[in-house]
Amino acid sequence: MTRTVIVSHSHPALKYGGGEVAAYRQFEHLESLGEDVYFVGSTIGPEDSDKFFGATQQVVSFGPRDFCLRGRGMDGFIMEQGQIDDEDWIVEFLSAFRGDVYHFHHFWNIGAGTIRRLRRALPAARFICTLHEMTAICANHGQMVKTSGELCYAASEVACAACLPGRSPMDFVLRRARLRELLDGFDVLLSPSVFLQKRFEDWGLPPGRVKVIENGLDYPALVGAETEESLARKSTRFAFFGQATPTKGLDVLIRAANLIEEVRSEAEAGPPVQIEVYGLDQSRFATLWPELKIPESVRFRGRYRPQDCIGIMQGYGWIIIPSIWWENSPVIIQEARAAGTPMIASDIGGMAEKTDGWGLQFAVGDPAALATTILSVHGRPEILADFKRRITPPLDLAGFVQEWKTLCDLS
Template sequence: MTRTVIVSHSHPNFKYGGGEVAAYRQFQHLESLGEDVYFVGSTIGPEDSAKFFGATQQVLSFSPRDFCLRGRGMDGFIMEQSQIADEDWIVEFLLALRGDVYHFHHFWNIGAGTIRRLRKALPEARFICTLHELTAICANHGQMVKTSGELCYAASEVACAACIGRGPMDFVLRNFRLREMLDQFDVLLSPSEFLRERFEGWGIPKGEIKVIENGLDYDPLGTSETPEELAVKSRRFAFFGQATPTKGLDILIRAANLIEEERAESEDAGPPVQIEIYGLDQNRFAALWPEVAVPSSVRFRGRYRPQDCIEIMKRFGWIIIPSVWWENSPVIIQEARAAGTPMLASDIGGMKEKTEGWGIHFSVGDPAALAAAIGTVHNRPEILAEYKRRITPPLDLAGFVRDWKMLCGLDVGAPAPVIASQTPVLAAAGGTRRRSKR
């Protein structure tokens, strides 16, 4: 019987980001197959923990197999818990689940030291890590965007020291420790070729990282559209995303202002552009970019249920992803493919890779370029129809689990195990078995 423990830096019940969503969908699918699987997420830090946990509470249980740990904050530079006592109980908790396979989606909030100690205690367990972004390479939130706002194309100790404001030797030690931590894993996975190439450029040997797209649960049945419906949708654009500065929503709103200005100067402007924003309200936008006026063509729709995303996307002709950092494999790209809705995307990183052939790219961080891209497809149902025909379905969860097991050397032909009814006793377990090698 194989027991899998899926560990994420966050829990989607509290934060709906791509990495935690991919991890949780994997857990849910394996559980639906009757496999012996657990999910362990975390809260982001002390603020969220104080909202949802009692004064001395360390773990929330959403089900006997679905847990959220209390995140107390950690040292984001060295990726270690700030207090050894926090590392102690996280190690104890993960050990007590007695996994044969530990699949980490990121290591933020879990800690590099936690992984080292768990690996030492369980030398024969299979350790897997999905690299969802560039935290191991970049100390500036893993985004490889300089503190000046410029895109960063490669890390080096001297350049990173100048950017972050620490000594070069700090980065020598950081790089050594994080590469050593990654070496604890039997399998390294990346959802994009872009991310794999960045890690290889940083020093991970070629061939060590396997590329597998994140799985998506969706209804593959498409819908046919009348010419009239296509005409309406060709004038409708949408943004889906979190309220963070690097998502580039200000670029979209600035582009919308440019379009409105051009329409005001035109004698034959035609039907107006319609842009809807999902994921935040206008007050949150104003708090982030108080200097940016919101034109009448933009409507803020606030938060939405993740399970409704694909159906909402089907109402639009184009989804816009204007992020100004190296996105790896944004979940909204898979959701747009599932909805059959093409995209306008920044021309860097995983955004460019994942929309190649069925999306239109524009220069990252350039409102005028985005406004021009919108102008080329606005009110053009024939272009919309052509790009919709180019979309191929994303990898579903069944396909993901099949490929995941194959790439990770797991037994794809074994029958589904019988799940034990009781939750393991939460006590530390040691181990002297030999570690498996990559």
């Protein structure tokens, strides 16, 4: 039987992000099929490691096939471990599985050198990498957002050096060469979106080198048809789901909500707009944007269990994703499709691609445009019903595994 080792830059038991969740769902599904599969995640850096690990502990086991490495942080520019001793033991740990297939979801916290050495140690193994963002292209957290806050449309050595002070154009020449060499060492490169595939092709990878496959998601079947009453109620309800990071655009949503409150206080007509925020509480928001007033229409619901997300989404008319960076294939979009709930999304990157045809889009980073879009559907059950009919279910995990094995020649 083929032995598969799925390696992620993080572990969803400790941090819930799209890449690690996709990796772990893949692991769980393969394990449910009785396949010989292991999962290896990592903590993000020294702070998280000190929280979850003993002083000399290197690995946490969540199960006989489920592990989390102690991440000590690494140089995000060259994507290498800071100490050779850290690289040594990770190579030794991953080698010990003697996997036939190593599928990496990202290489942050694992290290480019680690993967190169593992590749040399196991020449017969098949190496696969899913590119969840643009880390190889962009040294500014892989988001292709300039340090000035502007969106970046293409990487170049001179422009990148101007963006990141202290680095010369030659530094970026060498970085590109090293990371191209790393990617060339994989048998298969995957992307969950056409948008990301095209970005890597524009960067210099040959057309067709990166294959596109959506992340898999298992979900319950929708039960019962919407009534006129439920559509009317939901048409006034909007929700945000996401992490508390500046690039998620939650400040754009709150600014839009303030604009809506101003407009509606003048009109004083119709049911109120209700916006609920899942993933953080109000105090956490205040630490990021202390100057922003929270309007009465907004309620913070705090953290939620990932397995409850789809059920929660079904209680809303529209899910809002206002990220101010490109995004690639946010898990929130798949979950909204599974919930049968249309979206209002920023008009760039994977968000534009993934919501095309069943969602509404607004100019990225523009609170006034978002406010206008929300008001255009608020209290309009007929529009909500129309967009709900357009939604197709996302790729389930059985379909994902079948496509994955075909694309990676694992059948």
